[in-house]
Amino acid sequence: MTDDIRQLSQKLAPAQPLPSRVASILSQEISSGRLKPGDRLPTEHQIAESLGISRNVVREAIAQLRADGLVRARQGAGAFVMEPEERLAIRLDPTDLENIEGMEGLFELRALLEGEAARLAAMRRTDDDLAEITAALEDMRGDEKWSEGSIEADLVFHRAIAKATGNAYIHTFVCFICDQIRRSIHMARYANQIKQLVEVNVGEHVVILDALKAGDPEAARSAMVHHITEAGRRIGVILRNEQSNAAEGIAAS
Amino acid sequence: MTDDIRQLSQKLAPAQPLPSRVASILSQEISSGRLKPGDRLPTEHQIAESLGISRNVVREAIAQLRADGLVRARQGAGAFVMEPEERLAIRLDPTDLENIEGMEGLFELRALLEGEAARLAAMRRTDDDLAEITAALEDMRGDEKWSEGSIEADLVFHRAIAKATGNAYIHTFVCFICDQIRRSIHMARYANQIKQLVEVNVGEHVVILDALKAGDPEAARSAMVHHITEAGRRIGVILRNEQSNAAEGIAAS
DNA sequence: ACAAGCAAATTTGTCCTACAACCCTATAAC
DNA sequence: GTTATAGGGTTGTAGGACAAATTTGCTTGT
Numbered sequence A, B: 001m002t003d004d005i006r007q008l009s010q011k012l013a014p015a016q017p018l019p020s021r022v023a024s025i026l027s028q029e030i031s032s033g034r035l036k037p038g039d040r041l042p043t044e045h046q047i048a049e050s051l052g053i054s055r056n057v058v059r060e061a062i063a064q065l066r067a068d069g070l071v072r073a074r075q076g077a078g079a080f081v082m083e084p085e086e087r088l089a090i091r092l093d094p095t096d097l098e099n100i101e102g103m104e105g106l107f108e109l110r111a112l113l114e115g116e117a118a119r120l121a122a123m124r125r126t127d128d129d130l131a132e133i134t135a136a137l138e139d140m141r142g143d144e145k146w147s148e149g150s151i152e153a154d155l156v157f158h159r160a161i162a163k164a165t166g167n168a169y170i171h172t173f174v175c176f177i178c179d180q181i182r183r184s185i186h187m188a189r190y191a192n193q194i195k196q197l198v199e200v201n202v203g204e205h206v207v208i209l210d211a212l213k214a215g216d217p218e219a220a221r222s223a224m225v226h227h228i229t230e231a232g233r234r235i236g237v238i239l240r241n242e243q244s245n246a247a248e249g250i251a252a253s
Numbered sequence C: 001a002c003a004a005g006c007a008a009a010t011t012t013g014t015c016c017t018a019c020a021a022c023c024c025t026a027t028a029a030c
Numbered sequence D: 001g002t003t004a005t006a007g008g009g010t011t012g013t014a015g016g017a018c019a020a021a022t023t024t025g026c027t028t029g030t
Helices: A002-012 A018-031 A044-051 A055-067 A100-124 A127-142 A146-164 A168-187 A191-214 A217-234 A242-252 B002-011 B018-031 B044-051 B055-067 B100-124 B127-142 B146-164 B168-187 B191-214 B217-234 B242-252
Strands: A071-074 A078-081 A089-091 B071-074 B078-081 B089-091
Touching (some): A018 A044, A018 B055, A044 A055, A055 A071, A055 B018, A055 B055, A089 B168, A100 A146, A100 A168, A100 A191, A100 A217, A100 B168, A127 A146, A127 A191, A146 A168, A146 A191, A168 B089, A168 B100, B018 B044, B018 B055, B044 B055, B055 B071, B100 B146, B100 B191, B100 B217, B146 B191, B191 B217
Antiparallel strands (some): A071 A078, A089 B089
């Protein structure tokens, strides 16, 4: 209920914070090529005046760009666009994920990363990790909170596996990619059909968990790749070359 | 008040802009768990006063955190720490990379990602891709610009392979991780010994390129994993389980 | 005429104050 | 007891002022 209100207010409100909108404008100027690396962008005063806003707002916008390593401000000289290789953060453009090609690319990356993560997790998982993963699986199949809870439990399952690798970076990256996918999916028509597919989904998770329990790296990796490939197919994403790989996986398990 | 500023500037890098330093402090408060998701962080006034700075600076710092999705500010209510799953960007803390454990984790992730990238590239690379990769290799072995140029050419080589996967996300992530590593390495004592090791390094690249030319996915992956493992070992990073994998790779090639 | 150095203009960095918009709570009125 | 309202607190935006640093151009000395 409150979710509906929040969605609506997000959708309709042009009242996204002003500095963020200015930051979007500027970053679009950069990514579109109108401002090339090395260029100096207009002075804060000029930007403020041309947009009819205060210099404070402009400074906050530039602070956001600076945090991403998109521009570098030098006192007395100006703010300059930096080389694309120097960026300090990864931020995915949500609009890239609205079409199916973007989703396919992201799913491929996800299968790749999480497949390897499952392999490492099979070798390194502690008993605590296993308990956490098992608990997440129980949450998935358990309650009636399908629409919201099962998706959440699904994510907890995947995150727990990434954490079981013992590598904080892998954990960070897997979490990030999964969340990007979830955010995009939530916007689409996914929750509708998930109800019928929960059993299948849970079944695939069980295969993964079994491989982790057995400590079989290749089986874990194959099962994870297969699961993600299938999960993608359920929402219309078809991966190019992983099908054969996934087939191997299902045959091996 | 000014004492606080002096303390603060002594504590952290003196050259970094003030708002970024404040953002680091706050984000550290969050990642260390002193501020948990859902918590409201102190008011801008309190932060400003406690650090002896202006509210303007605090606002710019919070703007950076907001851009990353680390906090969400609601007018009239306050700024709240968001769930870690809601992050919009990945930013690696440079201090995490100063110790050897952080480097090991990042190298493991890199081997994983780039290994798979090489596998995909072997299947999908176009002739144009191959030409680009070959050119990068030529640049590496060619000129006398060892200290700077060869490192750069090395990166170009890896980036070109990631691009040859045809997956923009893989390309983005690989570029990002490589840059993080390069930035850390540049700070360290890497360029000193690279001169003696260029031949070895080039040799490993040749193996990768041959596998890509032949279109052999597994050989490409193995060679890449081996190369990254060795590159890590050259600067003191030892990966846990990839050695055996790399041994397979070198045996297969 | 040339060079070095100095001074002024420009630009970002920081601080300050003020007010609007908004949220939350406590109090008052019914 | 419930609702309305008023108040304080907090973020959002505006605008002005000065400090710090850089760039540029001009002056001045040789």
